[in-house]
Amino acid sequence: MAAAYPAGFKYTKDHEWIDLAGDRGKVGITDYAQQQLGDVVYVELPEVGARLKQGQSFGTIESVKAVSELYSPVTGEVVEVNAPLKDKPETVNSNPHATWMVVIKLTNPSEAGGLLDATQYQDLIK
Amino acid sequence: MEQATEAPLKKTPLNARHRASGARMVPFAGWDMPVEYAGGGVVAEHMAVRTAVGLFDVSHMGEIEIAGKDALAAVQRISSNDASKLQVGQAQYSGLLTPDGTFVDDLLVYRLAPSHFLLVVNAGNIEKDYAWMAEQIKPAGDAVAVNASSRYALIAVQGPYAQTILQTLTGVDLSSIKYYWFAHGEVASVRATISRTGYTGEDGFEVFVPPQSADRVWLALLEAGKGSGIVPCGLGARDTLRLEAGMRLHGNDIDETTTAVEADLNWIVGWKKDDFIGAPRLREQKANGTARKIVGFEMLDRGIGRHGYDAYVGNDKAGIVTSGTQTPFLKKAIGMAYLPVAQTAPGTEFDVDIRGKRTRARVVPMPFYKRQK
Numbered sequence: 294m295a296a297a298y299p300a301g302f303k304y305t306k307d308h309e310w311i312d313l314a315g316d317r318g319k320v321g322i323t324d325y326a327q328q329q330l331g332d333v334v335y336v337e338l339p340e341v342g343a344r345l346k347q348g349q350s351f352g353t354i355e356s357v358k359a360v361s362e363l364y365s366p367v368t369g370e371v372v373e374v375n376a377p378l379k380d381k382p383e384t385v386n387s388n389p390h391a392t393w394m395v396v397i398k399l400t401n402p403s404e405a406g407g408l409l410d411a412t413q414y415q416d417l418i419k
Numbered sequence: 420m421e422q423a424t425e426a427p428l429k430k431t432p433l434n435a436r437h438r439a440s441g442a443r444m445v446p447f448a449g450w451d452m453p454v455e456y457a458g459g460g461v462v463a464e465h466m467a468v469r470t471a472v473g474l475f476d477v478s479h480m481g482e483i484e485i486a487g488k489d490a491l492a493a494v495q496r497i498s499s500n501d502a503s504k505l506q507v508g509q510a511q512y513s514g515l516l517t518p519d520g521t522f523v524d525d526l527l528v529y530r531l532a533p534s535h536f537l538l539v540v541n542a543g544n545i546e547k548d549y550a551w552m553a554e555q556i557k558p559a560g561d562a563v564a565v566n567a568s569s570r571y572a573l574i575a576v577q578g579p580y581a582q583t584i585l586q587t588l589t590g591v592d593l594s595s596i597k598y599y600w601f602a603h604g605e606v607a608s609v610r611a612t613i614s615r616t617g618y619t620g621e622d623g624f625e626v627f628v629p630p631q632s633a634d635r636v637w638l639a640l641l642e643a644g645k646g647s648g649i650v651p652c653g654l655g656a657r658d659t660l661r662l663e664a665g666m667r668l669h670g671n672d673i674d675e676t677t678t679a680v681e682a683d684l685n686w687i688v689g690w691k692k693d694d695f696i697g698a699p700r701l702r703e704q705k706a707n708g709t710a711r712k713i714v715g716f717e718m719l720d721r722g723i724g725r726h727g728y729d730a731y732v733g734n735d736k737a738g739i740v741t742s743g744t745q746t747p748f749l750k751k752a753i754g755m756a757y758l759p760v761a762q763t764a765p766g767t768e769f770d771v772d773i774r775g776k777r778t779r780a781r782v783v784p785m786p787f788y789k790r791q792k
Binding site: 334356357 | 443454455460461462655722723744745747774
């Protein structure tokens with residue numbers, strides 16, 4: 294039972310999503326990614342203030358089976374971290390598109406234009 | 420996240436069934452195998468085996484038969500455990516060792532008849548093991564090894580309700596089969612060998628059936644177990660279950676660089692039997708000790724020590740993690756590691772390098788989980 298891919302999000306080939314509002318975006322991983330990982334047990338996130346380049350690792354996500362890097366969809370600064378997620382990492386599995394990990398303030402908002410839309414992303418994972 | 424593969428993957432007789440039921444398939448040891456099932460997942464499947472019952476397709480495992488007048492001598496030569504202790508109808512866990520006492524593979528040895536043995540080996544090692552056995556049994560006399568892997572499908576029913584469910588499909592009195600014994604009969608009207616063994620730390624059975632009947636037996640078991648909460652389980656849960664039960668995995672915890680003594684498997688060595696491959700080295704290690712030994716550990720800090728991660732004592736790289744996971748039942752991060760013997764007492768603390776971060780761990784006795792009888 295796959296979760297729907299919100300049309301308003303942008304997506305990366307590394308299976309993150311970003312939900313943009315102005316020059317800020319909430320970032321999480323896609324339903325496809327959580328299915329591949331299986332039961333998530335740890336999420337390691339950066340500190341507020343961390344500066345990220347597009348495609349740079351901002352943390353790790355670990356399931357019973359495997360460890361995966363989390364990659365930033367855009368260049369910018371981490372302005373918020375979803376700290377409570379540490380204690381309930383399983384919500385990444387149960388509600389992947391509502392479970393944001395960090396909020397990034399974009400240095401260069403035009404970068405988002407290069408990301409995939411929901412249709413393109415779903416073609417990618419077919 | 421995808422894994423590249425070259426040779427076409429081998430398929431068990433249940434491959435189409437797994438795909439039809441929405442299993443997530445992955446390449447494993449050259450086989451296309453279910454890692455977890457739709458609607459399940461590692462944690463749910465693991466818990467089903469601990470609290471109810473789970474069904475596993477382990478047909479990828481290899482079966483090699485050794486028969487002939489001198490079959491016992493042949494098995495005694497290549498297998499570390501003492502096969503002369505086996506009665507017909509009995510099985511034992513053992514090692515297939517190199518002259519250095521290290522593991523070509525680990526295996527189960529079944530005594531089918533006084534001079535007829537069935538050796539069940541790991542999927543990724545079938546050809547290697549068969550070649551090794553065929554060569555190494557030659558000095559034993561009149562015995563032949565036959566790779567019979569394609570003649571068997573193997574289905575494991577594991578968990579507290581395993582006996583109740585399997586009993587509804589067979590006339591064999593399962594309560595009379597003791598742990599590590601087996602019997603021949605029928606399951607769902609299919610010719611079967613029923614063995615009270617498993618790789619989960621739970622009570623249960625492994626059922627050998629002809630490949631063409633595997634699907635029928637699989638469906639019959641799922642149907643029979645409906646009311647008991649039976650679920651199909653993939654390789655993911657198989658790995659977390661065996662690790663919780665402290666069982667070694669060849670290729671992770673034991674291999675051609677680790678001896679049976681280092682792996683703390685002295686109990687699968689027939690110390691009193693005549694010479695066998697690897698015996699001199701093992702006897703020397705038993706007498707004089709080894710530099711390192713396997714331990715069970717649990718993480719004290721947040722994180723999972725996984726296969727290949729380095730272990731540190733103080734600032735010194737002192738050992739290596741061979742298995743690690745977050746266990747669904749005990750809800751802890753546990754694992755196995757090789758450490759210097761001085762660091763192997765339960766309670767000893769050490770560090771695991773988890774992606775550049777020193778993370779505290781503590782030696783604990785194995786198994787991590789032992790079922791209540």
